Amino acid sequence: MNIRESVRNMKTVSPVLAASSAEVRNEALIKIAEALAAHAEEIFAANRKDLAAADEKGIAPAVKKRLLYSEGKMQDSVAGLRQLASLPDPLGKVTLDRELDEGLRLTRVTCPIGVIGVIFEARPDALVQISSLCLKSGNCAVLKGGKETAETNRVLFEVIYRAAVAAGLPEGCLLLAEQHSEIDELLTCDKEVDLLIPRGSNAFVRYIMDHTKIPVMGHADGICHIFVDKDADQDKAIRVIIDAKTQYTAACNAVETILVDRAIAGEFLPKLAAAFEAAGIKMRGTSEVSEITPCEVMGEEDFATEYLDLIASVKLVDGVAEAVRHINYFGSHHTDSVMTENEETAAYFTQMVDSAGVYVNVSTRFADGFRYGFGAEVGISTGKIHARGPVGLEGLVTYKYRLTGDGHIVGDYASGRRTFHHRDL
Amino acid sequence: MNIRESVRNMKTVSPVLAASSAEVRNEALIKIAEALAAHAEEIFAANRKDLAAADEKGIAPAVKKRLLYSEGKMQDSVAGLRQLASLPDPLGKVTLDRELDEGLRLTRVTCPIGVIGVIFEARPDALVQISSLCLKSGNCAVLKGGKETAETNRVLFEVIYRAAVAAGLPEGCLLLAEQHSEIDELLTCDKEVDLLIPRGSNAFVRYIMDHTKIPVMGHADGICHIFVDKDADQDKAIRVIIDAKTQYTAACNAVETILVDRAIAGEFLPKLAAAFEAAGIKMRGTSEVSEITPCEVMGEEDFATEYLDLIASVKLVDGVAEAVRHINYFGSHHTDSVMTENEETAAYFTQMVDSAGVYVNVSTRFADGFRYGFGAEVGISTGKIHARGPVGLEGLVTYKYRLTGDGHIVGDYASGRRTFHHRDL
Numbered sequence: 108m109n110i111r112e113s114v115r116n117m118k119t120v121s122p123v124l125a126a127s128s129a130e131v132r133n134e135a136l137i138k139i140a141e142a143l144a145a146h147a148e149e150i151f152a153a154n155r156k157d158l159a160a161a162d163e164k165g166i167a168p169a170v171k172k173r174l175l176y177s178e179g180k181m182q183d184s185v186a187g188l189r190q191l192a193s194l195p196d197p198l199g200k201v202t203l204d205r206e207l208d209e210g211l212r213l214t215r216v217t218c219p220i221g222v223i224g225v226i227f228e229a230r231p232d233a234l235v236q237i238s239s240l241c242l243k244s245g246n247c248a249v250l251k252g253g254k255e256t257a258e259t260n261r262v263l264f265e266v267i268y269r270a271a272v273a274a275g276l277p278e279g280c281l282l283l284a285e286q287h288s289e290i291d292e293l294l295t296c297d298k299e300v301d302l303l304i305p306r307g308s309n310a311f312v313r314y315i316m317d318h319t320k321i322p323v324m325g326h327a328d329g330i331c332h333i334f335v336d337k338d339a340d341q342d343k344a345i346r347v348i349i350d351a352k353t354q355y356t357a358a359c360n361a362v363e364t365i366l367v368d369r370a371i372a373g374e375f376l377p378k379l380a381a382a383f384e385a386a387g388i389k390m391r392g393t394s395e396v397s398e399i400t401p402c403e404v405m406g407e408e409d410f411a412t413e414y415l416d417l418i419a420s421v422k423l424v425d426g427v428a429e430a431v432r433h434i435n436y437f438g439s440h441h442t443d444s445v446m447t448e449n450e451e452t453a454a455y456f457t458q459m460v461d462s463a464g465v466y467v468n469v470s471t472r473f474a475d476g477f478r479y480g481f482g483a484e485v486g487i488s489t490g491k492i493h494a495r496g497p498v499g500l501e502g503l504v505t506y507k508y509r510l511t512g513d514g515h516i517v518g519d520y521a522s523g524r525r526t527f528h529h530r531d532l
Numbered sequence: 533m534n535i536r537e538s539v540r541n542m543k544t545v546s547p548v549l550a551a552s553s554a555e556v557r558n559e560a561l562i563k564i565a566e567a568l569a570a571h572a573e574e575i576f577a578a579n580r581k582d583l584a585a586a587d588e589k590g591i592a593p594a595v596k597k598r599l600l601y602s603e604g605k606m607q608d609s610v611a612g613l614r615q616l617a618s619l620p621d622p623l624g625k626v627t628l629d630r631e632l633d634e635g636l637r638l639t640r641v642t643c644p645i646g647v648i649g650v651i652f653e654a655r656p657d658a659l660v661q662i663s664s665l666c667l668k669s670g671n672c673a674v675l676k677g678g679k680e681t682a683e684t685n686r687v688l689f690e691v692i693y694r695a696a697v698a699a700g701l702p703e704g705c706l707l708l709a710e711q712h713s714e715i716d717e718l719l720t721c722d723k724e725v726d727l728l729i730p731r732g733s734n735a736f737v738r739y740i741m742d743h744t745k746i747p748v749m750g751h752a753d754g755i756c757h758i759f760v761d762k763d764a765d766q767d768k769a770i771r772v773i774i775d776a777k778t779q780y781t782a783a784c785n786a787v788e789t790i791l792v793d794r795a796i797a798g799e800f801l802p803k804l805a806a807a808f809e810a811a812g813i814k815m816r817g818t819s820e821v822s823e824i825t826p827c828e829v830m831g832e833e834d835f836a837t838e839y840l841d842l843i844a845s846v847k848l849v850d851g852v853a854e855a856v857r858h859i860n861y862f863g864s865h866h867t868d869s870v871m872t873e874n875e876e877t878a879a880y881f882t883q884m885v886d887s888a889g890v891y892v893n894v895s896t897r898f899a900d901g902f903r904y905g906f907g908a909e910v911g912i913s914t915g916k917i918h919a920r921g922p923v924g925l926e927g928l929v930t931y932k933y934r935l936t937g938d939g940h941i942v943g944d945y946a947s948g949r950r951t952f953h954h955r956d957l
Contacts, residue, residue, distance in 0.1 A: 118860070119857070119860070122856070122860065122883070122884045122885075122886055125883070125886075126883050126884060205905060207898075207903065207905065211894065213904060213905075220916050220917070221886065221916060301916050302916075302917060320741065322747070322915065322917045324917070340939070343938070343939035346939055346941060347939055347940075347941055350941035350942055350943045351941075354941070354942045354943045354946060431547070435543070435544070435547065453936070457932075457934050458547070458550070458551050459547045459550075459551060460547075461546070461550075461646065462932065463932060463933060464932070464933045464934075464935060465933070465934050466934070466935045466936070466937075467935070467936040467937070468936065468937050468938055468939055468940070469937035469939070469940040469941075470940065470941045470942050472942035473632075473935055473940070473942060474933075478632065478942070478945070478952060479630075479632070479638060479933070480630055480632065480638075480952065480954035490747065491645050491646060491726050491727075492645070492726070492727060492747045492749075492917060492930070493917040493918040495930055495931060495932065496932075496933045505916040505917070506920055507882075507886075507887065507888060507890055507920065507921075508888060508889045508890070508899075508904070508920075508921045509882050509889075509891070510889060510890075510891045510892070510898055511878070511891070511893065511894070512891075512892070512893050512894035513768070514765070514768035514771055514772055514893055514894070515893070515894040515895065515898070516771060516776075516779070516894075516895045516897075517775055517776075517779045517780075517895050517897035517898060517903070518775045518779045520903070521779060527905065529905035
């Protein structure tokens with residue numbers, strides 16, 4: 108079966124999965140956890156093949172670390188699955204219950220989105236997380252992982268899928284796409300696929316967004332800012348900035364631009380420069396910044412650049428209002444933080460900055476589903492439609508309106524014979 | 533200013549409008565209501581010009597009725613504005629409040645989407661409804677109405693906009709686009725416009741969806757079904773079908789296809805045919821249907837056709853399961869109804885049909901924001917992302933995550949020096 112036929116079939120499976128009970132879905136998660144442990148050797152053997160191939164290609168150690176599916180990572184996967192099974196069911200929640208008129212009752216009930224395509228980087232633990240989030244939320248999923256872990260993905264998928272079906276979930280509820288060419292085919296299945304979640308490089312996500320009519324959730328850029336206000340605790344600011352830049356430099360929630368209140372530039376910039384040097388961060392500043400502390404002079408295009416490297420741009424601004432304008436103009440609406448001890452300034456910043464995460468006195472690196480307590484995430488959305496920020500179970504459901512009556516017709520209300528009373532129950 | 537410059541300016545106005553208090557936004561709605569009444573003569577005079585131009589073009593009486601902005605319609609507008617002002621504020625609602633760790637507090641707060649473009653049919657009352665829903669929800673809006681009411685739109689917009697600004701809302705929060713060419717320009721403003729809501733013909737909505745990277749909310753097709761189960765009260769079914777087809781034939785929630793349980797075809801079809809004849813509805817049936825009751829024989833393409841006319845297609849199915857399969861395959865996921873006195877059948881239907889509205893024993897024509905008690909609607913969404921069904925205030929908001937701490941860094945959690953406790957407050 109090609110992808111189109113598979114997702115067409117998946118579309119008919121989708122209402123069956125949506126109708127499965129929470130018990131069966133949770134049981135499937137437990138069975139998957141058990142199956143992972145039972146097939147550990149098989150999985151690790153496949154992963155060793157992927158790692159050997161990576162060695163042959165001479166992949167960087169930092170990247171190779173992501174490809175590794177170790178005993179420890181499997182333990183995390185198993186723990187994650189058990190935690191997910193214990194979370195409340197996101198489906199069937201009644202979010203509106205209203206009597207429109209006598210005998211005419213409207214309810215709004217949460218339900219799965221349907222068929223979701225997730226395209227993710229070469230990280231075996233991501234496959235486990237994404238498939239389990241989709242099953243818990245009753246969504247069918249097409250999974251396409253990075254090719255560098257193709258062997259591991261294939262074994263993991265088989266183990267997960269077989270356990271899910273054995274637990275009573277319908278056949279065809281999950282699908283593994285293995286060829287890169289299948290992505291382009293998937294992009295054209297807008298009648299069958301309800302949502303795409305691409306993860307990966309800026310260019311890749313943008314390619315997906317530009318080549319499909321299917322709604323896309325995720326983010327291309329992660330241009331995050333920290334604004335150091337004149338009322339900041341400067342040592343605290345340095346500590347937070349260094350964490351936000353170095354704790355995981357290649358992450359989308361790492362900081363790229365530091366905005367500094369002009370009023371404290373003379374005092375703060377030399378401290379920042381010293382901390383940057385100690386942490387191995389290269390500073391790129393405006394010419395004004397370079398006059399206060401030595402650094403490479405940058406152009407305006409730097410403000411729109413996600414470095415994903417130990418580089419940060421630095422600019423002076425006149426207070427929080429200018430900082431907000433800069434962030435709303437150059438930012439990617441991901442996560443931005445203000446360092447200030449002034450509550451009014453903090454309130455202004457969090458109100459006016461138009462981003463998924465608006466932070467006060469903390470590192471931008473906190474933008475993450477696990478840290479937010481969502482169990483896991485399928486991605487982080489910088490869009491404002493549907494879900495914003497880290498997307499967990501809640502972002503994977505929609506709702507439908509149920510209306511029950513006894514032969515009620517609109518004509519009676521249009522003519523005035525009957526009137527709505529709209530009583531919430 | 534051209535559209536691009538205007539929406540670029542609007543993008544900077546948007547956080548200011550978002551920060552306005554509920555008091556100011558409600559006051560603006562009251563002032564708009566007062567201004568409409570105060571400028572009634574001016575508005576009616578403009579409307580008379582539009583009606584005269586329509587007469588010259590020989591527009592059909594049914595269409596002309598929509599162009600008319602009468603005393604009665606203005607009273608409805610004024611009442612609607614006052615009702616909207618009295619509704620609770622959709623902004624600033626805290627939907628999650630969680631302590632991640634000591635001193636590290638995460639809140640999720642509702643906020644406006646930002647800048648919304650609404651393109652709507654020639655109906656003056658729609659302009660009032662849409663602009664007021666956007667202002668109540670703190671959204672800037674670009675409004676483009678049908679050209680047949682251009683004169684009325686211009687006066688209405690001026691009255692509304694001036695009253696809103698006089699009440700304290702920021703200048704530039706609303707914009708009227710008057711040229712059709714401006715729509716194409718608007719479609720390219722994906723950096724500035726957060727959401728498009730097109731209303732109008734199938735072909736027009738599809739054109740919008742196919743020519744922009746901006747998220748689009750709405751519906752192209754409205755192919756609604758009624759399934760008459762073997763356990764239906766047949767007289768009730770006839771009454772509901774006739775209402776769903778004739779009460780407003782050109783509406784998206786009018787029924788197009790009637791599915792009849794094969795078990796009752798011999799008894800039900802002649803009754804349906806008689807009712808159709810009495811109501812002036814033309815029946816198109818499968819060859820099987822035509823053998824039971826005389827009717828025009830249809831092709832499969834009819835099932836994918838929105839007639840918007842006094843025509844309905846009729847097909848026999850073997851019970852609710854086949855009805856569901858037909859609806860999920862041919863339907864537009866708008867609104868579908870089952871006629872049955874069997875609760876199990878009703879439960880199966882509402883669970884398995886993948887539509888925004890799943891109805892039991894009522895007319896599909898109830899799918900409407902006013903009838904649902906939302907005050908009004910900006911449109912009806914057949915998409916599953918963000919908002920589904922009639923879209924009122926709730927569909928016009930998103931949220932942001934606020935995180936406040938005291939120099940918290942991710943490094944401390946990654947190293948195990950600190951751990952999250954995720955306590956909901």
